[in-house]
Amino acid sequence: LGLMALFPGARVGVELAAIFLLFTSMAWNMVLGFYQSLCGIPKDLQEASDVFQLSKWKRFWVLELPAGAVGLVWNSIISIAGGWFFLISIESFELGSQDFRLPGLGSFLAAAAEVADYRAIGWGLLTVxxxxxxxxxxxxxxxxxxSSKFTFSSSRHLESEPSSTVANYLHRSNVVRQLTKRVHPLWNSFxxxxxRPRKRQVLEAGKFPLSRIGRNLRVSTKALTAMAHVLRTICLVGLAMAVGFGVLRSSQILSAxxxxxxxxxxxxxAITFGRIAAALSMSLVWAIPAGVAIGRNPRTAAVFQPIVQIAASVPATALFPFLLLALSRIGGGLQIGSIALMMLGTMWYILFNVIAGAQAIPSELFEVDQIYGKGSGWIRWTKLILPGIFPYLITGIVTAVGGAWNASIVSEYVTFQGGVLKARGLGCIISEAAASGNYPLLLAGTIVMSVLVLLTNRLVWGPLYRLAQDKYRILS
Incomplete structure (x- = not known):
């Protein structure tokens, strides 16, 4: 509403709102995945960067970014897939009496799903x-x-690493090789x-050959520091005033x-929370073994990785007409269908994070398992695989639960064949309030959902994150 109010009567506000919603559905998974990778950097590598006195800039490029490369790539895949998942609800939505539809595949699939045009749905899905x-x-x-070369393994096993036809071609290309020779010095300079702040040089400005230049440098540095402090204070005061105004305005709206x-x-x-718990439990049952199998076996990954990527990227709401027809024959309706749709919005976060976690386990540990574990599957899973993927699994669960809450908005309130199907829950209340223009109820439902997510992160996932950092990490 705010973005559309900035550009009244123009489509640019709706476009910006759609881009912002896509950003919020994609960014946090990548942020959490990269944060988890940073927490898992071995201490000896951190100590080595301190010994070599790497600046924060160089430390990021030579240690932190390579350490998070595997998780960042896999989480980027699922983030893009999440963007496709919410494409329909982002490009086609209602606010009160206003119906917003942006040109694109999402609005095309939404229009086809509303009238149950299976042929149009099929062509749209084929394009996706x-x-x-x-x-x-x-x-x-x-x-x-x-990214497979950025693991903490001390030796590389070429037969167990993923391969790519495009990557192999680029490695053999003379043009790419010559370009790399020219770019490499520029990259090193970058x-x-x-x-790194040169504090000693500034403080010892009197030792410069030109002491006046040193004094001017010291004065300019102090002036820049003071300006930065003033600017930061202004920004904090402005942010506090905006938050205060938002809280006051929200309290006035909610009082009605x-x-x-x-x-x-x-x-x-509570009903939606139960559906989310059911969807999460069923997702964990199959996503963990499947993710480990794909992450540890390159041949399996070559076959199933594009398949699961396609399945994760298909907008689930476009499949809802087919799902509802199937459920109408076996019974259950939207009560079961909403859980199925939530699963489609949660299980891929778990699967892709487990794949990244399995791929990041050093190969030497599996060799040790072959020697001391004597090939026991139970010992391998309980002592190596589950502890090894645990930090990635927690990241996947956190993002999956967030995705499930978002998916509840589109899974508990569905427009189908000119009518509306509802399943009692918080997502249904939010969708219905948005469609009817009941903004107090819409704001209250959004606040309740946000509070539940924050409490869950604080009381459940926060302690598990700390456990993953303290106990289940590679030390050296």
């Missing part, structure tokens, strides 16, 4: 799958093959940029909401 296959072949497979609706919000939130 074609784009995903091309992207996988030319972008993701080369990146996966490239990494070695002197961003009767207590009965707050009770309904609490009960509906």
């Amino acid at each position: 799958v074609s784009l995903i296959v091309v992207t996988d072949f030319f972008i993701w497979r080369p990146l996966i093959a490239w 990494v070695d940029l002197p961003f 909401l009767p207590m009965a609706q707050w009770k309904e919000l609490a009960y509906s939130a």
Whole structure:
């Protein structure tokens, strides 16, 4: 609403809102995955960077970014897939009496799903799958093959590493080789940029050959520091005023909401939470073994990685007409269908993070397992695989739960064949409030969902994150 108010009567506000929603559905998974990778950097590598006195700039490029490369690539894949998943609800939505539809595949699939035009849905999905296959072949497979060298393994096993036809061609290309020779010195200069503050030189300005230049440098440095402090203070004051105004305005809007609706919000939130728990449990049952199999076996990955990427990227709401027809025959309706749709919005986060975690386990540990574990599958899973993937698994679960809460908005309130199907829950309340223009109820539902997510992160996932950092990490 805010972005559209900035550009009244123009489509640019709706476009910016759609881009912002896509960003929020994609960015946090990548941020959490990279954060987890930083927490898992072995201590001896951190100590080595301190010994060599690497600046924060160079430390990022030579240690932190390579350490997070594997997880960042896999989480980028699932983030793009998440963007495709929410494409329909982002390009086609209603706010009160206003119906917003942006040109694109999402609005095309939404229009086809509303009237159950299966032929149009099929052509739209075929277009999406074609784009995903091309992207996988030319972008993701080369990146996966490239990132496989950034593991903490001290030896490389070429037969167990993922490969890419495009990456192999680029390695053999004379043009790329000559270009690399020219770019490599520039890259080294970029990494070695002197961003370390030269405090000693500034403090000892009197030792410079030209003491007046030293004094001017010291004065200019103090002036820049003071200006930065003033600018930061202004930004903090402005942010505090904006937050205060938002809280005041929100309290005025929420004061008109009767207590009965707050009770309904609490009960509906409990129902949606139960659906999310069911979807998460069923996702864990199959995603963990499948992710380990794909992450540890390059041949399996070559076959199933593009398949799961395509499956994760298909907008689930476009498949809903087919799902509802199937459920109408076996019974259950939207009560079961909403859980299935939540699974489609959660299981891929777990699967791709488990793949990244399995791929990041050093190969030497599996060799040790062959010697001391004597090939026991139970020992390998309990002593090596599950502890090895645990930090990545927690990251996948956190993002999966967030995705499930978002998916509840589109899975508990569905427009189908000119009518509306509902399943009681918090997502249904939010969608219905948006469609009817009931902004107090929409704001209250959003706040309740945000509070539940924050409490879960604070009380459940936060302690598990600390456990992963303290106990399940590679020390050397």
